[in-house]
Amino acid sequence: MPADDLSTTFAALADPTRRAILARLTLGETSVTELAKPFEMTLPAISKHLKVLEGAGLIRRGRKAQWRPCRLQAGPLKNASNWIEQYRRFWEESLDRLGDYLNELRTKEKPDGEQE
Amino acid sequence: MPADDLSTTFAALADPTRRAILARLTLGETSVTELAKPFEMTLPAISKHLKVLEGAGLIRRGRKAQWRPCRLQAGPLKNASNWIEQYRRFWEESLDRLGDYLNELRTKEKPDGEQE
């Protein structure tokens, strides 16, 4: 039950609807009904997604009359980013290995092809 | 059921045990039993976590006699990183706002404190 912050953040991001909501919020704060429009989903479902995002600290909700406008809070993404960045050298390394492999193929071709 | 790649990646990362396994694998390829050692968890449980990681393409498993050594495949993290990086300006922006706020506090203090 007491899931760590990073797990909570990643779990919140592990859903295309929620990621789309965050993407929408980069355009600015907006209401729940507005957020719900692009989705073939009932409002309570969106409401739940928003609660997950709020729980992860990825959005905050204001109050304007009967609207509860949401706005992006990207803070938690910083930790997520930092965690992933630790692995950058590993994915770049494997691209290097691909590069090496391609180079290897090319040099192996040389003796045969001869045609430069 | 047909969850997109990004969701699968984030879901795989949304568990401290799995993140710890990935961290261990940065030190090099190793066996399942070896991977299981730091955890108070049965081997089948670890086996399941490995299956999740494998399903997300974050590890690959080899064969050496009765061992099935795992090694890190960081590729999918690249996409995850790219997705998150889209939001960098938003978390940096909010830090800016914090900076602004702190500056504001400081300038508001001046007239009162007077003592520099």
Add this chain to the structure above:
DNA sequence: ATGTTATTTTACCACTTAGTTATTTAACCT
């Protein structure tokens, strides 16, 4: 052939998640 070690699979459990419909709350407008 028999045993041992490494790992997976099966069957089960408690809990969570993502969605639904129906109801309720809150604030606005006459």
Add this chain to the structure above:
DNA sequence: AGGTTAAATAACTAAGTGGTAAAATAACAT
């Protein structure tokens, strides 16, 4: 007060997750 709009909550369901213990597989070692 009564009606409308925005959103949340409640109650439910189907499917997924994370764990277990026990059995099955696979490859090695005698």
